[in-house]
Amino acid sequence: MSVGALLAGAGGPSGSTAAADAADETAAALAVLRRAVSIDVHTHGGKTGISSKSPPSDDLANHMRAGALAVACLADVPDGPILGRDAAGALAAVRTPASGELYRHHLARLAWMDELVAHHGIRRALNAADLEAAHQAGEPAIIGDVEGLDFLDGRLERLEEAHQRGLRHLQLVHYTPNDIGDFQTGAIKHDGLTEFGAEVIRACHRLGFVCDVAHATEDMVRQAVKVASKPLLLSHTAVAGSRAMGPTPLTGRQVTPDHARAIAETGGSVGIWHFFPDLDAYVTGLKEMADIVGTDHVSIGTDQFDSRGCVADYTRWVHLMAAMLRGGFTAEETAKIAGGNYLRIFKAAVG
Known part of the structure; x- marks a missing residue:
């Protein structure tokens, strides 16, 4: 369903003031989405997405159309096969991968992405013009993304292969120790960013990738900022001690105000995930970050994986926009944060 069709049906029956108000909120949200390209800056596509055992299907495209989301940064997880719960119940690498295992898994997930694009109603965006064209056409698009460069195995040339395969967004670290840098929930091995990690950032800039430092330690991020010549992204997190989130096992993945400001200083943005009790709390979480770095440096990175979180599928996207407007963000601010x-x-990183 196109945004225009959604707008035409937004009013619906309104036998009460509450129903009329809800219809007005939906119409206002859809007006924002019609004017501006909306982008989830980090997702796995939900419970039937790229990180599931399900084959590609029409689910992602259908949900994006229903919720009027234009673009999703769809993240393959190379270290997925070796992840599990550690003794404390936290997500972690629970075994050492076999030689080449993570690279092979990465290639299999790229093939999954190819199948999704070829047969299931999703465009692949390779540049900014593709994003804007998909939005104008009302057709959902993905940006190929990788969560953790564990597939490199020290081979920088695999970045060129990734670019040739249609990826345009790369996250440096995840839950598995690698030779790029330290991650927030693991033991410190490198005191931040390695020299190889610096080479990776420079190569990302040269080849045309968004460079994502989610999961990286604050020390690694500060060192990455010194290397970077283009804006950095931290795609999915929340403010440390977020009152909107409340008690959470994700504390180790939250970021301090100074951590977030380091990203903003590059001209970049910090994405906020959807692990909040409801959409209104999510909006408060977005405000918590905006109060630190400003609305020019906040994005939405749901980290949508399964049914957990308040945006369990993209039919909820338009309702998140309505909640943002209801919660005090202006239409202009909502459009900036939403994409x-x-x-x-x-545009700065890829062109």
Whole structure:
């Protein structure tokens, strides 16, 4: 369903003031989505997405159309096969991968992405013009993304292969120790960013990738900022001690105000995940970050994986926009956070 069709049906029956108000909120949200490209800056596509055992299907495209989401940064997880729960119940690498295992898994997930694009109603965006064209056509698009460069195995040339395969967004670290840098929930091995990690950042800039430092330690991020010549992204997190989230096992993945400001200083953006009790709390979580770095440096990175979180599928996207407007963000601010800030980064990094 196109945004225009959604707008035409937004009013619906309104036998009460509450129903009329809800219809007005939906119409206002859809007006924002019609004007501006909206982008989830980090997702796995939900419970039937790229990180599931399900084959590619029409689910992602159908949900994006229903919720009027234009673009999803769809993240393959190379270290997925070796992840599990550690003794404390936290997500972690629970075994050492076999030689070449993570690279092979990565290639299999790229093939999954190819199948999704070829047969299931999703465009692949390779540049900013593709994003804007998909939005204008009302056709959902993905940006190929990888969560953790564990598939490199020290081979920088695999970045060129990744670019040739249609990826345009790369996250440096995840849950598995690698030779790029330290991650927030693991033991410190490198005191931040390695020299190889610096080479990777420079190669990302040269080849045309968005460079994502989610999961990286604050020390690694500060060192990455010194290397970077283009805006950096931190795609999915929340403010440390977020009152909107409340008690959470994700504390180790939250970021301090100074951590977030380091990203903003590059002209980049910090994405906020959807692990909040409801959409109104999610909006408060977005405000918590905006109060630190400003609305020019906040994005939405749901980290949508399964049914957990308040945006369990993209039929909820338009309702998140309505909640943002209801919660005090202006239409202009909503458009920036919902996609405009990432589009600025993407244009600078990819073209």
